[in-house]
Amino acid sequence: MAADIDFSFLDDPEFGLPSYFKPKQDPMEEFNTLLTQEVPPIREFSGKDSEEAKKLFKFAKGTTTLAFVFQGGILIAVDARATMGSFIGSQKVKKVIEINDYLLGTMAGGAADCYYWENNLARVCKLYELKNGERPNVGGAAQILSQMLGQYRGYGLSVGTMIAGWDHKGPGLYFVDNDGMCLKGNRFSVGSGSIFAYGVLDSHYRWDMTLDEAVELGRRAIYHAGHRDAMSGGVVRIYHVHAGGWTNIIQAEDLMNIHRQRDAEKGIEFLDDEVTFNS
Template sequence: PALYCRSNFASACGNADAGQEVKFAKGTTTLAFKFNGGIIVSVDSRSTMGYYIASGTVKKVIEINPFLLGTMAGGAADCSFWERNLGMECRLYELRNGRRITVAAASKLLANVMSAYRGYGLSMGTMITGWDETGPQLYYVDNDGTRLKGKYFSVGSGSMYAYGVLDNHWREDLSVEEAIDLGKRAIYHATHRDAASGGINNL
């Protein structure tokens, strides 16, 4: 049975060309969007390893500092480590310069690190969001060093379903209640259709 499980995981998730016997597939749905009242971040809580549900209570929103949040999609270890590392860099910036780092600068720091480690097998798709003197800001950063500014993003295996809801119902003049409902509804539809997304909705 142990050998069967090992070969099962290897055949389902492995990458023989890279000499890596087991490569765990990831699945999630995370989203964030701006509106006149601020920013909504909405995520599911399921963690998967191939066809196996590893956990249903994963915290996918990481507090970088009191004014910055990051989301987790891809490899949990990569997201957790590098976003906490970003928190340290943001604190160092604040101590050196006597003021808080902007959301744009924080996202650029993370994108630069990802670009430097490109090709090392990192797996990360995150949204860096928060508030600074210019107002609420939202950026997307991934493991290739891509950095995009936008009004709404969704990342993960269920993102196409979440985008379907956001594309139809998002607008800048949403009330706080409407924005909360939209965040919940987008994650609900994604978890309903995407087997790798599920658990509870953290918003």
């Protein structure tokens, strides 16, 4: 039966797409025109502090990282959301960089910049240890990172990190940014959600906290930042720096679970779009 069907209509030039879908000129002619066009000259990138640099490296970023010193050492708490402008790129980014067994760094700003330079710091610290037979102290490590970043001031790096560790002087906490600034302190929060984290820290921070109280404070601060700041969220990770090194106390706790837990404590129950209060 198929042999008796006339398929000659397929050869008709009018068969197929309507005329308004057809190209107005020969595709090969258009292609050849593009090939023969003169290529505009490439302007040399002027680099440091230029308008080109400001436009190229204008990142739309956000995060929440915090660290504070208490009687039991240093507690570090971070969120895990990575954003690409107004889009969420990931909810499980590890924003604590393990430099060595006694030194940690946090990540805020451009993820690639933080990861590269803090891993470079780990390499330099290891070379120092092999040469001198001892680890550099926390302040020395922070100064090394500060000097490395300071050499590239104005070139568009995006780094806001906290260096936390333990040495012969005890706990040490420093903030280092892409301009080479290096500050020592007892409490820092970095990122777009830091204003909310600082509100919790300033209200509830005490030097004489137990480890459990410190963990709950860091957990609560990251939760509030993730709840109010669109650029922060995902999971919370918590590290404890102590005389024996550091310990990862909370590997990844979903902030939504904390949100449901707190609502349950308040007697609020969410059912779709309706909010009811338990009697």
